Amino acid sequence: MRRFACAVVALALLVLSGCSGEPPNPNPRASVPLTTVPVDLPRYMGRWYIIANIPYFAERDFVGSYAQWVLRPDGKIDDSYYAHKGAFDAPLKHYQFLDTPVPGSNGGEWSVQVFWPVRFKQLTLYVDPDYRYTILGYPGKNLGWIFSRDPVMSDDTYREMLAKLDAMGYDTSRFKRVPQTPEQIGMPGFASPGDKQ
Template identity: 25%
Template sequence: MKNFFKLLVSIFALFLFTACSSKNPPLQTVQKVELNKYLGSWYEIARYEHFFEKDCKNVTANYSMMDKETIKVINRCTKIQTNEKKEAMGRAYAIDESNSKLKVSFFRPFYGDYWVLMLDENYKYAVVGTPSREYLWILARTSKLDEKIKNEILQKLPTLGFETSKLIWTIQE
């Protein structure tokens, strides 16, 4: 038990050190997200790789209200090699009145950041990331994104501190 406590303290110290030593400027989000417009289905257009979506295609996310303050999140994907369908259910909540900064959990009690960085005025696409720049998603209401919009997003990402070379373009069939 003593070793476990030491491990937890070490992990917390490492997290605190890396969070405080970020080379990136503070990340700006959109001014306002109207949750009722944001709810519904989104297709993943691109992402930074991470273990929970590794080797996935046909990735979608669906958002709906669980109650007045909690958003139900259902992420789905199909494994590329096996065609096995995967689903993860989580929950999210806004941390301020703008609704552009959310906390999301698939493994409670642990929550991660979900910040809306770009959002089409008609809610046709969104770019979501984390202040650490470790996670990034480009989402759209359709499985394909217009090339002009895609290029505009790709031009803006470096100004926010995100490397476009790290993007994995999601297979949508």
């Protein structure tokens, strides 16, 4: 847990610095600010599989990753992250966070507390009417995630999610799919354990 916490602190510094080492975003809408969508929080809770993300070191080499969100009586959200490191037969790792919906955001913006006093801003950029798919992001568009209620997403749906991210100004070429089954490791478009990220 300490190693993950250190990685998250480094991530915070990276996010705050604007990730200056990254190539410029070629999307012509790159400078357009991200807009959150309203979220029905009780309906939004439960398990979400991480289908794709912009790879970064804190989630490097993780496969089969998913989040479990539980709405607490005080309105905050217990945010549990689960994943296997390197291979599906590796032990299931678990990291715990505490999220707070930002007042006035209609549930679309969360303040994520990794540990006191480190917090991140998490934006819900899209959720489909049936609450089967969602897209999360951060203000600088250097981080982003595609989530699904099911561990496997069709190629057509994945392309639809990428099209939405492109319309928001993301550089969609940076997204990699996260293996959710052993067969997906090494497939084109999927992150592979051991890749440099």
